[in-house]
Amino acid sequence: MIQTITDKSKYAYEWLDILDPDEEELKSIAEKYSLHPSSIKDWLQSDHLPKYENVGNYVLIIFRIHCEKLAEEADTIQELTDKVVIFLSDERIITLHKKEWKAPAKIRDNQIEKHDCKNTLDVVNEIVKNCLSTYEGPSAKLTEDIEYYEQNMFLKNRKPALLKGLYYLRRQTEVTRRIIMLSHEIIDKIDSPEHTNTHTRDTRDLYVKLHNIYDTLFENMNQLVMIYFSISSQRTNEIVRVLTLFSVFFMPLTFIVGVYGMNFDYMPELRMKLGYPGVMILMGLITAGIYAWFRKKDWL
Incomplete structure (x- = not known):
């Protein structure tokens, strides 16, 4: 047009x-x-x-x-x-x-x-x-x-x-x-x-x-x-950091569970009357210790 x-x-x-x-x-x-x-x-x-x-x-x-x-x-x-x-x-x-x-x-x-x-x-x-x-x-x-x-x-x-x-x-x-x-x-x-x-x-x-x-x-x-x-x-690093912290908590606990999961006949702790609660208390103390250390370092 x-x-x-x-x-x-x-x-x-x-x-x-x-x-x-x-x-x-x-x-x-x-x-x-x-x-x-x-x-x-x-x-x-x-x-x-x-x-x-x-x-x-x-x-x-x-x-x-x-x-x-x-x-x-x-x-x-x-x-x-x-x-x-x-x-x-x-x-x-x-x-x-x-x-x-x-x-x-x-x-x-x-x-x-x-x-x-x-x-x-x-x-x-x-x-x-x-x-x-x-x-x-x-x-x-x-x-x-x-x-x-x-x-x-x-x-x-x-x-x-x-x-x-x-x-x-x-x-x-x-x-x-x-x-x-x-x-x-x-x-x-x-x-x-x-x-x-x-x-x-x-x-x-x-x-x-x-x-x-x-x-x-x-x-x-x-x-x-x-x-x-x-x-x-940064967000990916934050996720990796959280996962790393969780893994640190479970590493010593996994080690303890692995030790007492071995099939040896002569393990005195297995026949102790207070063996089970003792191990649980130990695992709790380790977890509390790790948590206190992380807090001191300002990682949590």
Whole structure:
């Protein structure tokens, strides 16, 4: 579906927004606006990373925006982000995307109608800024999730699903961080020395802010995973320590039982009237002695 956001009858440039074109529409658009086959190939590649390329008569920009809704176990570029392709020239902007995207109407009503965008570069700056802003909400959600996992690891019993959740959370953070990092060239071109202004600097500031946020989140996730394994190791050591203590209690008792379980004819204690209670008292004293020693050493 092709939608005209702005036309030359009212503005100095034209903006066409195209939603999920079929093969015939794509061929017609490519022929009408002289789009290079390599640009069309980039559009068809669903997992293409962010890119800025000067093709000749236009500039190709590929940007990825964060999906509004995510599957519970989303961890790939296609599952976490949607692709927006921008064809930029002095007189025209063409945007292509697979899913519904509210940014064009929003930019037209809030920036273009108020004459904040005097040329196509200003419009593309607003498009990129809008694309970047889609990562702000997910960053807050990731922060909440990290806090949830920290609370479960430190204050509650470890659950079997905790490690799986940590894996997907780390993958989401890592993929999103990589996408933002790879968008650096686009921001540099938009806020280049010859084109810089208040609006482009705002876009760069937003990019730097998001870059720092996702860097911090990624570091926190790595630390969280390390803490998880550290706590797991600590709990395993605690279990081994308890089992070791129990074994120490039973070792001397087992030795005594083993001695008097031997089948020798001449064992005087076996025929003593107080032999059985004497052995039981001895075993009790040994157990009490071991317990007192452990308490003295603060092992219990």
